[in-house]
């Protein structure tokens with residue numbers, strides 16, 4: 454997606470993927486800074502860890518509580534968050550959903566989950582339910598949201614009644630033999646109208662397949678990937694992102 458966009462703008466830049474152990478994240482960021490690299494994206498499990506490793510945080514990272522994009526400026530690392538923006542556009546484009554007034558169940562309270570929860574709360578969803586494998590993290594996130602956005606109704610735990618949207622923001626589903634992140638004894642997919650899985654590879658997860666089979670509207674995270682990437686591209690280059698080029702590159706590499 455990024456390499457296609459760089460080519461479209463005639464930039465002699467390359468986007469490369471590196472696997473970095475969490476214990477080496479600080480060294481990797483410092484190394485990239487010293488090598489004169491323009492910027493970085495961070496993914497699972499680095500988005501929360503990186504908050505403490507930045508020289509400066511953009512408002513987006515402060516507001517959404519996690520860093521997925523870094524820009525190096527004059528030897529300083531500035532952290533941004535483009536995930537919340539990507540999700541909002543994708544929910545609208547891919548599910549035709551407006552967040553205001555919706556009842557939403559969010560699975561996952563890691564880096565991606567936290568940004569999404571804060572975004573949902575700031576868009577004035579009617580009610581937000583937070584569930585996480587480690588329940589204390591969902592409870593902590595609920596407390597933080599109540600403090601920052603007191604008018605939003607937030608519950609740590611599964612909803613008892615029907616909702617409009619379920620979002621998976623855990624990493625469960627990225628590996629082919631992963632289970633579904635949803636405990637269907639606690640909440641039935643028949644109780645939600647739509648399901649969004651932020652995972653895009655594989656394109657179909659067990660959760661999405663189960664949701665489709667009971668008639669939910671579904672979308673995977675490809676649209677969020679596209680729009681968070683387009684925003685990161687604009688941060689690094691200062692140019693508008695060639696969205697069609699990026700979308701085509703993603704669709705050709707599914």
Ligand code: ATR
Nearest residue numbers: 497498500561562563564565566586587623624625
């Ligand atoms: P990211 O920055 O991409 O969100 P993360 O902060 O490591 O990555 O968060 C990963 C999320 O997936 C967390 O919600 C994690 O649950 P825990 O907080 O309990 O670790 C969730 N997750 C990862 N593996 C999981 C598994 N096998 N079952 C359920 N949830 C899992």
